[in-house]
Amino acid sequence: MSGIKETRDFFLWCISVIYLIAFSSLYVQIPGLYGDNGILPAKLAINSNEISSWEELLEGQPTLLRLMPKLGLDIETGMDVLCILGILISFCCVVFTTARDMVSFTLLWMMYLSLYQVGQTFLWFQWDILLLETGFLTILVAPLNMQFFSSHHHHDKITMWLVRWLLFRLMFASGVVKLTSGCPTWWGLTALAVHFESQCIPTALAWFWHHLPKWFLKLSCVATYLIEIPIPLLFFSPVKSMRMFAFYTQILLQMLIIVTGNYNFFNLLTTALCFSLVEDDFFKRSKVTKPSTIQNIFNKSVSLVIYSYLAYQTGKQFSLQVSFSPSFEIKSNIAFSKADFFKWLEFIVPWTIVLGAVSLGYHILISIVRCLIEEKGLIWKFWSFIQCSVMATAAIAMFSISLVPHTVVEKHTQQYVSPDLLRYRSYLKDYHLTNSYGLFRRMTGVGGRPEVIIEGSNSPDGGWKEYQFYYKPGNVSKVPPIVAPHQPRLDWQMWFAALGSYQHNTWFVHLIYRLMTGQREVLDLIQHNPFPDKPPRFIRAKLYHYHFTGQTPKDKWYSKKDWWVREEKNEYFPALEKDNESLIDYLRRSKILMTNNNKKTLTGLGFCVNYIRQLIGQPEGFSFVITVTGTAVMANVFGLILL
Numbered sequence: 001m002s003g004i005k006e007t008r009d010f011f012l013w014c015i016s017v018i019y020l021i022a023f024s025s026l027y028v029q030i031p032g033l034y035g036d037n038g039i040l041p042a043k044l045a046i047n048s049n050e051i052s053s054w055e056e057l058l059e060g061q062p063t064l065l066r067l068m069p070k071l072g073l074d075i076e077t078g079m080d081v082l083c084i085l086g087i088l089i090s091f092c093c094v095v096f097t098t099a100r101d102m103v104s105f106t107l108l109w110m111m112y113l114s115l116y117q118v119g120q121t122f123l124w125f126q127w128d129i130l131l132l133e134t135g136f137l138t139i140l141v142a143p144l145n146m147q148f149f150s151s152h153h154h155h156d157k158i159t160m161w162l163v164r165w166l167l168f169r170l171m172f173a174s175g176v177v178k179l180t181s182g183c184p185t186w187w188g189l190t191a192l193a194v195h196f197e198s199q200c201i202p203t204a205l206a207w208f209w210h211h212l213p214k215w216f217l218k219l220s221c222v223a224t225y226l227i228e229i230p231i232p233l234l235f236f237s238p239v240k241s242m243r244m245f246a247f248y249t250q251i252l253l254q255m256l257i258i259v260t261g262n263y264n265f266f267n268l269l270t271t272a273l274c275f276s277l278v279e280d281d282f283f284k285r286s287k288v289t290k291p292s293t294i295q296n297i298f299n300k301s302v303s304l305v306i307y308s309y310l311a312y313q314t315g316k317q318f319s320l321q322v323s324f325s326p327s328f329e330i331k332s333n334i335a336f337s338k339a340d341f342f343k344w345l346e347f348i349v350p351w352t353i354v355l356g357a358v359s360l361g362y363h364i365l366i367s368i369v370r371c372l373i374e375e376k377g378l379i380w381k382f383w384s385f386i387q388c389s390v391m392a393t394a395a396i397a398m399f400s401i402s403l404v405p406h407t408v409v410e411k412h413t414q415q416y417v418s419p420d421l422l423r424y425r426s427y428l429k430d431y432h433l434t435n436s437y438g439l440f441r442r443m444t445g446v447g448g449r450p451e452v453i454i455e456g457s458n459s460p461d462g463g464w465k466e467y468q469f470y471y472k473p474g475n476v477s478k479v480p481p482i483v484a485p486h487q488p489r490l491d492w493q494m495w496f497a498a499l500g501s502y503q504h505n506t507w508f509v510h511l512i513y514r515l516m517t518g519q520r521e522v523l524d525l526i527q528h529n530p531f532p533d534k535p536p537r538f539i540r541a542k543l544y545h546y547h548f549t550g551q552t553p554k555d556k557w558y559s560k561k562d563w564w565v566r567e568e569k570n571e572y573f574p575a576l577e578k579d580n581e582s583l584i585d586y587l588r589r590s591k592i593l594m595t596n597n598n599k600k601t602l603t604g605l606g607f608c609v610n611y612i613r614q615l616i617g618q619p620e621g622f623s624f625v626i627t628v629t630g631t632a633v634m635a636n637v638f639g640l641i642l643l
Contacts, residue, residue: 006280008141008156011163012100013636014272015138016093017629019108021265021485022131023086024628026115026123028621029489030083031521031613033122035076038521039490039510042118043075044591062430063117064110072603075118080609082111087628094632095639102142109135113431121507122489126439127266130170132432134269137162140394154371154384155391161363162395163276165356168232169406170270170437171250172352175228176409177438179341185443189218189318189332197548198445200495201262201471201488204480207563209260210548215329222318222332227253230310233352235277236359239299242306247277262471264487349410353403360399364392398434401425405436448545449473450498452508452572454515456536460575464540465530467515469494470620473546476564486625490525498543502573509583510592512539516578524618541573 034042047061068078089107092099113132116123141159178186185191196202196210227249234246251274254267314320321331336344371384404425407414425434444450451473455464468474471483472491483491490511497505514522518535544566576583587593616624 004156004160004279006283007275007278008160011272011275012142016090016100018265018269019090020094020629020632021625023083024625025486025621027083028618028624030079031618032525034079035521037519040120040507042079045118045120046075061117063114065114065118073606077606077609080613082114086111091632095635100142102139102144105138105142109139122493126437129432129435130269133435136433154367155388157363157367158391158395160276161360162398163273164235167273167276168235171228171232173409173437174439175225177441181441183442187334189221191443192217192220194443194446196260198449199261200492201483202480203260203482206260207548218332219330226314236355239302242303243277247274250274262483265485268485345410346412349413402434405434408436444499448547451544451546452494452498452541453544454541456531456539458537460538467526468528470527473564476562476566483622486621488621513587515539537577538575540575543569543572545569
């Protein structure tokens with residue numbers, strides 16, 4: 001049986017890299033997003049009640065930022081402190097193997113949770129809660145660096161199983177919600193015909209994928225369903241080749257998403273979770289006990305049956321037909337009804353719980369047996385048994401609590417979840433130890449990609465100039481950028497704002513006011529300020545619909561045309577002056593006008609943190625993240641070469 005020490009270490013290294021990306025990406029945006037002069041000042045989102053004990057800190061809003069006044073720091077500086085510490089600790093974890101222990105990952109999780117608690121709409125994404133849940137599991141996976149007690153870590157299979165279960169819940173739910181949402185594009189297999197141009201920040205390759213044949217894009221929807229719904233069930237297969245098949249399909253999906261869309265660290269994080277499916281022989285040649293001839297024949301026979309069944313059901317359920325006239329294409333349409341799908345879901349979700357429970361029980365049993373057989377000496381056997389028992393208890397508890405969000409996708413199964421589990425999870429909900437997921441639930445931008453364009457002028461009658469953002473579509477000639485793994489959180493929220501109205505995105509009004517007053521911290525988040533000398537008298541916003549240009553990749557490649565075409569739809573935000581009475585009244589009620597008054601009193605720590613901020617400022621995020629992360633990765637590689 002192959003071990004998983006190398007797998008565990010690689011997983012911990014990946015999570016270290018992702019933490020480094022997350023902290024460095026957020027750090028460069030803090031003044032403009034959360035500073036006292038930012039769009040959503042963090043100090044307005046924090047419970048200001050003074051705390052006198054750790055119990056009070058854990059109640060209501062668990063964030064270390066509530067301790068900052070005791071250190072003589074304001075909330076903005078406190079966020080800088082947490083980000084800087086997060087960067088330093090995760091940097092060390094990337095470079096040094098010995099730094100990747102339970103203590104380091106506990107600190108990283110606590111700091112990111114603390115930032116998340118005051119992050120408001122700019123930080124409340126599914127990848128942020130996925131990082132929190134993964135980060136907590138990483139605390140269990142990480143060693144205590146007490147190797148002198150035991151040469152083996154038999155409980156690794158138990159803790160890495162929890163990572164596998166999280167991966168299953170993420171992928172299975174992401175596939176299921178596409179159909180339970182009732183979105184006509186997912187049911188019509190036309191979602192990818194609009195996805196590539198309507199996603200938040202597409203890459204240049206998204207333009208080319210958008211112009212692929214319609215039948216291929218429909219077939220890609222079928223492949224997405226296959227990869228996200230039935231194949232994750234193979235994560236728990238006792239046949240290794242089937243788990244590896246599932247692994248490669250998940251990696252393929254993540255790589256395709258990475259090259260066509262800028263989803264920050266999300267796809268890297270999902271890829272890291274996928275490594276819970278592999279063992280040490282994936283990374284290096286190791287001694288693996290070869291199965292007997294009979295077992296080998298059995299494994300191949302079972303695999304053949306499963307693959308054949310998947311192929312048969314895929315062809316049947318999606319009416320796959322190959323046509324050669326007038327040209328080659330593979331036709332596809334969903335052959336089952338919504339009632340059929342919900343009936344199947346009602347059947348399969350309980351069985352996923354049984355499958356998970358049996359799989360976890362098997363890994364616990366095997367781990368305990370191995371620690372009693374492989375360890376030498378009664379003391380070491382006992383010590384290893386204690387470790388396995390503790391981790392088994394933690395795994396059972398985490399698995400049980402995770403059933404609450406897991407069953408959200410099927411209401412009938414949710415009714416059978418124990419009320420005790422519902423109560424326990426409600427106690428822990430603020431810590432995001434387990435969460436429900438469901439990415440790309442509904443496809444937006446079917447009639448055209450909505451974009452909000454902000455304009456300024458010194459006269460309401462003309463002379464309007466556009467504010468250009470770093471990454472989101474604006475200038476139709478601008479090449480769609482590569483942004484990932486950085487997440488430009490203002491650009492992301494501009495995409496969400498375009499899907500609704502400014503009345504439902506109150507932060508947008510704050511943004512407009514900061515532009516009216518020429519607030520430097522906010523302007524640093526924007527690539528081009530058309531009024532560098534003095535803020536404009538009037539600012540407005542218009543809603544446009546954007547479409548990719550061209551009919552084929554060849555047209556674009558040779559004609560050198562714009563990447564986008566756009567059509568003005570309506571007014572999004574009326575032209576206002578900064579002294580508008582209704583605007584001022586609203587800003588007073590939201591306390592925005594009260595956040596930029598007092599001068600900061602700096603302690604020694606505060607002075608050091610602010611000095612670092614003055615040196616770094618708010619540079620362009622992608623370059624900063626790549627520089628910091630690339631330096632850590634290269635230092636790690638160079639260290640391995642020297643060893």
